[in-house]
Amino acid sequence: MSAILTGVDDRLITYFNLSKPIFEEKHPDYKVIISQGVRTKEQQLALYKKGRKKGDDGKYYITDKKKVVTYTMKSKHLDGKAIDIAFIKDKKCDWSTDLFKDFWMILNKVDVLKSITWGGNWRRFKDYPHFQVD
Ligand SMILES: [Zn+2]
Structure with a gap:
């Protein structure tokens, strides 16, 4: 397990590991990474x-x-209840909102982890790379 995942809630790791291969198959030019775990x-x-x-x-x-x-x-990052993700293409991060929305929709299709909250759905402050659990 990579160091960035140390102390991160298992549900988020499971969520990420389920969604990542589906996303990368759909978008072969991109790699999805966890850019931030515990803070x-x-x-x-x-x-x-x-x-x-x-x-x-x-x-x-x-x-x-x-x-x-x-x-x-x-922040939920303080106690391991949040991750931020990033999309890498040609060694650069792509912050396109559409990519994050697409990643979030994969969860909806997999439909296994209802406990995940996506920062892109927040009304006051959109935090597209951010996923958390209670
Ligand atoms: Zn975050």
């Missing part, structure tokens, strides 16, 4: 700081909404 508090804080500045009260306030990548310091 430390320090890593989460570094992400949380993006698009924010620390106020005099010690709290972080949004100063550039376009740069914001997360709205929480309590």
Whole structure:
């Protein structure tokens, strides 16, 4: 097992391992990888700081909404309940929304892991590469 999967919930690993070969067969030019598994508090804080500045009260306030990548310091990544995926083509990541939607639809077809939540379905903040469990 690769190091990136250490501490990641089994349901997410099963989900990924089921969907990956189906996706790659449909899109032979692409490889699907897990780009992020468990995240430390320090890593989460570094992400949380993006698009924010620390106020005099010690709290972080949004100063550039376009740069914001997360709205929480309590990410599911901290306790292994989330993964982020990436699509590699010609050694580059492709962030096309359609690829993530397609990957998500494979789960719907496999229809085995209803416990998975996709960040692309969130209303407030779309997080297309993100999949999590409760
Ligand atoms: Zn994520």
